[in-house]
Amino acid sequence: MVLPRAARTQRRTRIQEEKEEQILEAALDVFATHGFRGSTIDQIADVAGMSKPNLLYYFRTKEAMHRALIDRVLDSWLDPLREFDAEGNPVSEICSYIRRKLEMARDFPRESRLFANEILQGAPHIEDELKGPLKTLVDEKVEVIRAWAKAGKIAKCDPYHLIFAIWSTTQHYADFDVQVRDVLGEERSGEGRFEDAARFLEQLFVKGLEIKDGNA
Amino acid sequence: MVLPRAARTQRRTRIQEEKEEQILEAALDVFATHGFRGSTIDQIADVAGMSKPNLLYYFRTKEAMHRALIDRVLDSWLDPLREFDAEGNPVSEICSYIRRKLEMARDFPRESRLFANEILQGAPHIEDELKGPLKTLVDEKVEVIRAWAKAGKIAKCDPYHLIFAIWSTTQHYADFDVQVRDVLGEERSGEGRFEDAARFLEQLFVKGLEIKDGNA
């Protein structure tokens, strides 16, 4: 039989899992740096260290590879937001969210760039995910923030734009890494920049969301 | 004579300026949505409403088109930061900077995405500009902010990361427009989102940079 994996009922062989892993790892590399259209199967095969037809044995099309990658990565990408806890202390919840997002920008920049590329180019492959799971999760957390503001625990603000602000400021360090490094110059471009960013962003958001003395 | 424009001493004909304009306009459209590698000359020619060889008569290569576009756009892109005035009131300077950047995100999203694509993919064509003019300008404004902080006019903070935060939060509304709209949902996705964003960001940055009572 010659059925590529997608058609099979069960994941049988060890070799299959290994190879698929290998391919997705390479695909992440390539898609993250060139976007979908700018990436070629040959390139991915090269990085993965296998021949193009071999790669196409595991994923029948370029789209299938991209899709598999998105599916695998999207879920873990939303984890930090899921951990955002309604019961916790608002200030420390927001701080940990910022910290977690910054850590992801530092430790998984390719994942960040994969999405950035996709969204920048109009999200042709993930619009369903944006309108579905992502929006649902955000709407839920928006209510949490809104409740905090109503209870006088943080300043009144538009929760959607608060979330956008946290996303953009943190992911910036992954997506615009080259620019950040170039602007900071060589001496300031060590890994310390993430510490500096964390310090700055925590100050910004904590003070920016503080309740002025009179209130509450 | 059959010299394409680049080789000529003076820009002669009216038609030449018109066509180059037309081409760059189309190129902005295409490069902004697909990045350099993901864009094809045919696509640009299509959008510009002319044949591929005709387009190549004005710009000899795809790179030349991209280069011309970058050169034209980069300068105006930095204008808001240039206006950042050391003599002005810090809070209102920062507010107007945010407002100007948001207006650009609203009115010139393609320009924003052009750079975003470029930087995201490692800035292969503009690294010189980043390390040169951009860094110089930023360094200059960093000194301004630092002086304000030293004079007790705003809270102490890392000026580089302040600038990054303003860039990322504002450009987010151009670069990640699809996501912003999808998350906000249809009813909140009118042009009002820029007003809301402006309100939120001004509050965030003004309060976030306020001097606590004791100081100064």
Place this chain on the structure above:
DNA sequence: GTAATGTTTTACCAACCGGTCAAATTATCA
């Protein structure tokens, strides 16, 4: 061992890509 299945490779294709060329067309100006 051997037969069945799973994996990899070689050779290939049609469409597309960036770019050239020469001829045809149009604009400019004496």
Place this chain on the structure above:
DNA sequence: TGATAATTTGACCGGTTGGTAAAACATTAC
């Protein structure tokens, strides 16, 4: 007007791209 230069087009080229076919090779199950 006609000559000259500027512009536009269609045909084409070599290389790349996403993807296929089939056979060679490896692995596993009996």
